Amino acid sequence: MKLVLKATLVTTMVLASVCARAQGSVTLYGIIDTGIDWESQAAKAPGQISASGSAIRMTSLSSSLPSRWGLRGKEDLGSGMNAIFELESGFAPNSGALQNGNRLFGRSAWVGLETRYGTIRAGRQINMTYIALMKSTVMGPALYSLASLDPYLPNSRSDNTVSYFGELHHFVLGGTYSTGRDSASSAGSATVNGGAAYNPGATNCPGNVPGSSTSCRQITALAGYWGDQVGVQFVYDELRGGPGxxxxxxxxxxxxxxxxxxxxxxxxRYMASGYFQLGDVALRGGVIHRKTTTTTDYQTNIFYGGASYMVTPYVELDGEISRIATSDQKNANLYVMRATYFLSKRTSLYTMVGFIQNNSRASYAVGAGYYTVPGAKQTGILVGVQQRF
Known part of the structure; x- marks a missing residue:
């Protein structure tokens, strides 16, 4: 009888252990996406007056999507609650270098709790501006996209952040609070800004300064309605300066x-945006107003709209038009077209064509992270391949 009881106890413990393991999971995932980019009227550095000529190069920052790999985990805690985490690393497929300020998990590194009342996360993570943008632009963070007009948009992540996001009957509400929005910097000239170089993915603002709770603080908030066919959303995004x-x-x-x-x-920033889905056609667009307050005020307005159409289950066409207008008259229009052929659920080929029309004061490049000269009417052509795992 004792042997039976012992055997029963051991079996129960083993089964309980197996069930506990089965309730948790960790997923390895990623995207490798790169292409060959040609751009006319290219410059070697900002501030250049005359173009150096056309440039051809393999993409590094982003192509159709940024390359990345990551780990996601989920454990069932019972009563409708799950423990979750994500570690995501961005890299340059042309060289293998780390992105996002040379951080191993520069895209995200957070842990959280998922409940029936919403999800709470803590760590480095995307903020509500990024979430809203992915709902309202067809080009996303591609090389030719809104990133060409405002490099913050594809880099809208925050360190030291607590976030909440909840959804009820298609109504969504979310927010983030960061005590130090960016704990990374890039090395530059020792004579400029204490040796810190400008990098939109590492903006030198770690925060957490004793006696100054607002140094490097960032707050974002989102409210909207995400229906199956129609969605609208509004975003508030405030980031503050501080010691580097x-x-x-x-x-x-x-x-x-x-x-x-x-x-x-x-x-x-204030963003109002939305989408409309009708069968195989998706329409997306919005407006983003930005105001930077230092010794003076600097303001920009970005207007964008685009459409995506699944021609067949294997072919998708995207197009987007955007315009930036600034308080110092640096205005430009950007036109982008993309065609994607899906070889499988995980692998695709694509081509993109971009054209940017700068006025005499503006020098936005058609490719995000690259340079051109004031007044340039610049064309870009990109051919690439993407593989997901």
Whole structure:
């Protein structure tokens, strides 16, 4: 009888252990996406007056989508609650280098709880601006996209962040609060800003300064309705300046090489956007107003709209038009077309064509992260391949 009881007890313990393991899971995933990019009227550095000529190169920052790999985990805690985490690393497929300020998990590194009332996360993560953008633009963070007009948009992530996101009957509500929005910097000239170089993915604002709770603080909030066919959303995004990582340095505005020297200097964005889905056709668009307050105010408005159409189950066409208008008259229009052929559920080939029309003061490049000259009418052509795992 004792042997039977012992055997029963051991079996029960083993089965309980197996069930506990079965309730948790970890998924390895990723995207490798790169292409060959040709651009006319290319410049070697910002501020160049005349173009150096056309340029051809393999993409590094992003192609159709940024390359990345990651781990996601989920454990059932019972009563409708799950423990979750995500670690995601961005890399340059042309060289293997780390992206996002040379961080191993620069795209995300968070842990959280998922409940029937919403999800709470803590760590480095995308904020509500990024979430709303992915719902309202057909080009996403592609090389030719809104990233060409505002480099903050594909880099809208925050360190030291607690977030909440909930959805009820298609109504959504979310927010993030960061005590130090960016704990990374890039090395630059020792004579400029304490040796910190401008990098929209590492803006030198670690925060957590004793006696100054608003230094490097970032707050984002989202409210909207995400229906199956129609969705609208509104976003508020505020990021503040503060002391930088290096002695004598201060933080940067992620959109441009503009110093945010203290916590009273800030950049605020307001976004209104949405989508409409009708069968195989998707229409998306919105407007983003930005105001940066330092010793003076600097303002921009971006208007964008696009459409996506599944021609067949294997062919998708995308197109988007966007315009930026600024308070210092640096205005431009950007036109992008993309065709994607799906070889399988995981592998695709694509081509993109972009054209940017700068006025005499503006020098936005058609490819995000690259350079052109004031007044350029620049064309870009990209051919690439993407593989998901």
């Amino acid at each position: 990582l290096l002695p004598g340095s201060v933080s940067y505005d992620p959109s441009m090489p503009l110093l945010l020297s203290n916590s009273s200097q800030k950049t605020t």
